[in-house]
Amino acid sequence: MRFKVAVLGATGMVGQKFIQLLENHPWFEISALAASEKRVGKPYGEEVNWLVSANVPECVRDMEMVPMDPKHVDADIVFSALPSNVAREVEAAFAKEGFVVASNASAFRMEEDVPLVIPEVNPDHLQLVETQKKKRGWDGFIVTNPNCTTIMLVISLKPLMDLGLKTVRVASMQALSGAGYPGVPSMAITDNVIPFIKGEEEKVETEPLKLLGKFDGKKVNPAPIKVSASCHRVPVIDGHTEAVWVEFDRDVSVEEAIAAFESLKPLDLPTSPEKVIIVRSEPDRPQPRLDRDEGNGMSVVVGRVRKDSNGLKYIVMGHNTVRGAAGASILNAELMAKNGMI
Structure with a gap:
């Protein structure tokens, strides 16, 4: 089964690394790219200052960017490459509306009910998700990777x-x-x-x-x-x-x-x-x-x-941008998918 994934903060360095690593992923297919209001409706390839490889991947070059709003995103998993001050509000909005949020941001890492996970280190901490959903009344949830x-x-x-x-x-x-x-x-x-x-x-x-x-x-x-x-x-x-x-x-x-x-x-x-x-x-x-x-x-x-x-x-x-950032979130999402959490 293939899962539809979205990237929040798609034009930044970590957002670009998410896209690069997700290209040709066997389980995940990019369905939406979300960015700031000034970029909404514009083709990703025309707006992004692409820095992580020679060319913008063809799979996203002509994709029109959407608002960072759950109503405009069609995805099973949302990868967050947002700055922490923005992530606090946006990630919560997506989790509340039933999305699985795999976050690279620091906003929720140290919250008692939010899993902070490295799959080879503490996969059992994903069980915190049930506590999180019950406590916050969310249909979805947030899982974070560390600094x-x-x-x-x-x-x-x-x-x-x-x-x-x-x-x-x-x-x-x-x-x-x-x-x-x-x-x-x-x-x-x-x-x-x-x-x-x-x-x-x-x-x-x-x-x-x-x-x-x-x-x-x-x-x-x-x-x-x-x-x-x-x-x-x-x-x-x-x-x-x-x-x-x-x-x-x-x-x-x-x-x-x-x-x-x-x-x-x-x-x-x-x-x-x-x-x-x-x-x-x-x-x-x-x-x-x-x-x-x-x-x-x-x-x-x-x-x-x-x-x-x-x-x-x-x-x-x-x-630091692969294992330390985008790759870490993707690995977390893969573990959640394997465990039937998505």
């Missing part, structure tokens, strides 16, 4: 939880595409590192606790770990790199950690990579330019796993 930096980090932390993980420190080196387009001014980032990304550290410190927490049938109890983050923008186009320090409640060897990383199993879904975590043994990997497209951008790559004075330290890297 792009959080996703890379948490995928690497999930296998370490069983080893007694208790403390995490992370320093991110985040790509320019994470700031959208036009993003960071060239004179600000060329020959430079910017050691501040508004709101980012708060997300990276709080979202993992929900993602790695336990669902008790009614709510998610936060994971009993502590996360401290320092986030930085660097002159790389795509691919977030993170230096991670972890401490455990016992002594954990490098070999144990590597075996744990490699044990995280992929799901049988169209967007799933063959390996969720790829471990590199070279002393200078992973690198964004060399490793960001592993698993079609859906794998995360870990390297430099080594002992630290109080535990272990390693590097994790992933494609």
Whole structure:
């Protein structure tokens, strides 16, 4: 069965990445593109400043854009690439009217009754949907994916939880595409590192606790770990790199950690990579330019796993607009479709 899907915020960077990844998708077919009022009724190919590949996909080039209003959208699934301040109202309107909303926005991520999901990490949290619908009186529902930096980090932390993980420190080196387009001014980032990304550290410190927490049938109890983050923008186009320090409640060897990383199993879904975590043994990997497209951008790559004075330290890297954004929402929707939630 094929599902009709719509993209909200279709002209932005993440919206474009949704369209690129949905082209030729075996389960999903784009039926509507929604954008701001000034673009309604205009062909997508004429309005969009297409940046993610050579050409606008033919399947959407002549598609007329529609308002971000449930009355004008015919779809089974709505993918949201909206800014958080807009998403708060628009996503709720769609969920209220019976749509399944797979959101990349931060607006609802930390709401107690809204699932924040990475399919290989916490698929059981999707059960929060029933609580959400009952509490809010919605016919549909919202499922969110995490912040792009959080996703890379948490995928690497999930296998370490069983080893007694208790403390995490992370320093991110985040790509320019994470700031959208036009993003960071060239004179600000060329020959430079910017050691501040508004709101980012708060997300990276709080979202993992929900993602790695336990669902008790009614709510998610936060994971009993502590996360401290320092986030930085660097002159790389795509691919977030993170230096991670972890401490455990016992002594954990490098070999144990590597075996744990490699044990995280992929799901049988169209967007799933063959390996969720790829471990590199070279002393200078992973690198964004060399490793960001592993698993079609859906794998995360870990390297430099080594002992630290109080535990272990390693590097994790992933494609921030694929695994960290549009690809994450698509994978969530695939899981929901497989589970009969759509």
